[in-house]
Amino acid sequence: MAGAGGGGNDVQWCFSQVKGAIDDDVAEADIISTVEFNHSGELLATGDKGGRVVIFQQETENKSQPQCRSEYNVYSTFQSHEPEFDYLKSLEIEEKINKIRWLPQKNAAQFLLSTNDKTIKLWKISERDKRPEGYNLKEEDGRYRDAATITTLRVPVFRPMDLMVEASPRRVFVNGHTYHINSISVNSDNETYLSADDLRINLWHLEITDRSFNVVDIKPANMEELTEVITATEFHPHQCNTFVYSSSKGTIRLCDMRASALCDKHSKLFEEPEDPSNRSFFSEIISSISDVKFSHNGRYMMTRDYLSVKIWDLNMENRPVETYQVHEYLRSKLCSLYENDCIFDKFECCWNGNDSVVMTGSYNNFFRMLDRSQRRDVTLEASRESCKPRQVLKPRRVCAGGKRKKDEISVDSLDFNKKILHTAWHPQENIIAVATTNNLYIFQEKMN
Amino acid sequence: MDMAKRIMALSISKLYSLRTQRGGLSLHRSLLLSMTMRAARDIYHAAQLLRDAEEEQVVPCAPDAAIEEPMEISKDSPQTLTPKEVAMKPQEPKETLEDDKENRCASERHSRKRCCKTAVEPDFLPLKKAKMDTDEEKQHLQGEVLRTNNGNSCRQAETLTAFPTNRAIVAC
Numbered sequence: 060m061a062g063a064g065g066g067g068n069d070v071q072w073c074f075s076q077v078k079g080a081i082d083d084d085v086a087e088a089d090i091i092s093t094v095e096f097n098h099s100g101e102l103l104a105t106g107d108k109g110g111r112v113v114i115f116q117q118e119t120e121n122k123s124q125p126q127c128r129s130e131y132n133v134y135s136t137f138q139s140h141e142p143e144f145d146y147l148k149s150l151e152i153e154e155k156i157n158k159i160r161w162l163p164q165k166n167a168a169q170f171l172l173s174t175n176d177k178t179i180k181l182w183k184i185s186e187r188d189k190r191p192e193g194y195n196l197k198e199e200d201g202r203y204r205d206a207a208t209i210t211t212l213r214v215p216v217f218r219p220m221d222l223m224v225e226a227s228p229r230r231v232f233v234n235g236h237t238y239h240i241n242s243i244s245v246n247s248d249n250e251t252y253l254s255a256d257d258l259r260i261n262l263w264h265l266e267i268t269d270r271s272f273n274v275v276d277i278k279p280a281n282m283e284e285l286t287e288v289i290t291a292t293e294f295h296p297h298q299c300n301t302f303v304y305s306s307s308k309g310t311i312r313l314c315d316m317r318a319s320a321l322c323d324k325h326s327k328l329f330e331e332p333e334d335p336s337n338r339s340f341f342s343e344i345i346s347s348i349s350d351v352k353f354s355h356n357g358r359y360m361m362t363r364d365y366l367s368v369k370i371w372d373l374n375m376e377n378r379p380v381e382t383y384q385v386h387e388y389l390r391s392k393l394c395s396l397y398e399n400d401c402i403f404d405k406f407e408c409c410w411n412g413n414d415s416v417v418m419t420g421s422y423n424n425f426f427r428m429l430d431r432s433q434r435r436d437v438t439l440e441a442s443r444e445s446c447k448p449r450q451v452l453k454p455r456r457v458c459a460g461g462k463r464k465k466d467e468i469s470v471d472s473l474d475f476n477k478k479i480l481h482t483a484w485h486p487q488e489n490i491i492a493v494a495t496t497n498n499l500y501i502f503q504e505k506m507n
Numbered sequence: 508m509d510m511a512k513r514i515m516a517l518s519i520s521k522l523y524s525l526r527t528q529r530g531g532l533s534l535h536r537s538l539l540l541s542m543t544m545r546a547a548r549d550i551y552h553a554a555q556l557l558r559d560a561e562e563e564q565v566v567p568c569a570p571d572a573a574i575e576e577p578m579e580i581s582k583d584s585p586q587t588l589t590p591k592e593v594a595m596k597p598q599e600p601k602e603t604l605e606d607d608k609e610n611r612c613a614s615e616r617h618s619r620k621r622c623c624k625t626a627v628e629p630d631f632l633p634l635k636k637a638k639m640d641t642d643e644e645k646q647h648l649q650g651e652v653l654r655t656n657n658g659n660s661c662r663q664a665e666t667l668t669a670f671p672t673n674r675a676i677v678a679c
Contacts, residue, residue: 145531148531150530150531151529151530151531152530152531153529153530155530176530176531238534239530239531239533239534239535241535257534257535258534285534285538286538287538288534288535288538290535307535307538307539340510340511340514340543340546340547340550341543343539343542343543343546344539344542344543347535347539394510394513394514397514397517397543398517400521403536403539
């Protein structure tokens with residue numbers, strides 16, 4: 060199998076699969092709210108607004124057809140969170156799954172953390188392919204036998220059965236957050252994890268549900284003085300004492316838990332001075348970071364704000380080492396985007412397996428591949444029109460103004476209701492999962 | 508200035524609609540909205556002050572004793588402008604404003620239309636300091652939103668005073 064994939068541009072992407080209803084009329088509960096591959100890439104989980112988690116499994120490879128990589132099929136579906144009501148505050152708690160994070164696999168079962176605005180749950184997903192038969196006191200259908208009819212004893216035996224995948228909630232972490240949880244991150248120690256809301260970050264132990272440690276608290280004594288909120292947090296992939304959190308002001312703070320119990324004081328502050336020529340009413344909003352992700356090698360981190368993706372070297376705090384414009388043509392449309400609320404959309408971003416390419420979504424079901432090594436980028440589209448098996452995706456171009464060339468689409472024709480907020484890249488292979496509003500597209504590298 | 512006004516209006520209506528959203532108030536969204544509104548309001552105020560200053564300069568500069576009427580008017584105009592100027596400058600005494608706002612609240616739209624100056628004033632402008640805003644908010648909410656939440660009205664108001672928007676307006 061090919062390694063972790065080269066650049067985004069010598070790779071040609073082709074359609075593999077699409078999951079979800081074809082209907083244009085989207086049920087709100089079906090809106091995908093998070094997508095995540097597990098550590099091996101064999102499993103792909105999605106969460107939706109209705110509180111459900113769907114897990115797809117990659118089929119074991121078909122050696123006889125090397126040009127056709129294995130497909131992802133539904134492995135398990137379960138209701139992770141239900142809507143709740145907070146009676147004290149007269150507030151409804153949405154069941155929407157904000158984030159899913161997989162735990163590294165330790166045994167036959169798989170574990171993942173899923174969270175809504177208030178509650179985090181640890182789910183165990185296990186396979187059952189045998190069942191015990193031959194009980195003494197029960198019939199096969201479960202009814203109890205009349206004791207008088209039992210004359211012999213036998214040892215129940217395990218017999219094969221159709222594969223059943225069961226999901227069970229093993230831990231429920233409640234009451235840790237006053238504000239809305241925006242991210243969770245599992246530590247490399249595989250024992251603890253972080254959860255962050257707008258003002259606080261808590262450290263949990265996976266085994267302990269009734270208490271957590273607060274490691275960051277930016278709530279001011281006087282709420283009138285609030286100027287920024289926490290937007291995302293992530294543990295370093297290798298250093299179990301290090302984590303970062305991003306803010307609505309466009310800054311990232313790196314914290315070292317060895318320095319003190321409460322990490323209000325950061326070890327490093329990553330901030331780029333604002334470009335005064337770009338100042339507008341909406342500067343605050345567009346500089347808010349919507350996602351932060353460490354590279355796999357742990358040397359860099361990537362942040363996504365409304366218009367750009369920035370790559371930071373952990374050793375350099377005063378500016379990013381690379382900046383990529385995702386959709387600069389939107390800069391002149393910020394007022395309209397404010398009106399229709401699109402300016403508040405929170406786009407995520409992700410790295411490929413060897414950290415050479417990053418990917419993020421945009422509008423009109425476009426997504427962008429940004430090749431760091433070759434300094435090139437490409438815009439692709441997830442659409443039902445390019446759904447023929449192994450159909451190669453054609454690069455798309457947006458015309459910012461002036462004369463529109465052939466095959467270009469003008470900014471005003473973009474559909475702002477079709478947004479790609481969530482994307483994921485297989486940890487080892489060139490397989491990507493891209494979520495449109497209610498469909499999940501899987502694209503693969505073209506094999507020759 | 509029109510842009511600033513438009514953004515202010517948008518921001519305020521978005522802030523209000525946030526409260527009825529499912530899942531509760533989003534702190535992040537509220538913060539961004541109030542910051543944008545504050546920025547727009549500052550620009551709008553600055554533009555208004557500039558315009559008023561220009562107008563003030565223009566009128567006294569109207570030439571000639573020969574034209575006595577205009578001179579008379581020029582003496583009066585600062586006075587007639589006062590309620591508006593007072594309204595624009597947060598440092599000005601609050602009493603006049605409070606009366607105006609209370610009257611307005613009492614008879615909603617009608618009093619605004621009657622008073623020519625306040626008709627000119629955009630009614631979405633948060634003109635008062637935090638205390639007054641909170642009071643008005645409480646009145647407004649108790650009157651409208653909280654009709655169905657009799658027992659919870661106090662809590663709701665508390666939540667709102669904790670909410671940074673109103674205070675933030677003055678805090679800059």
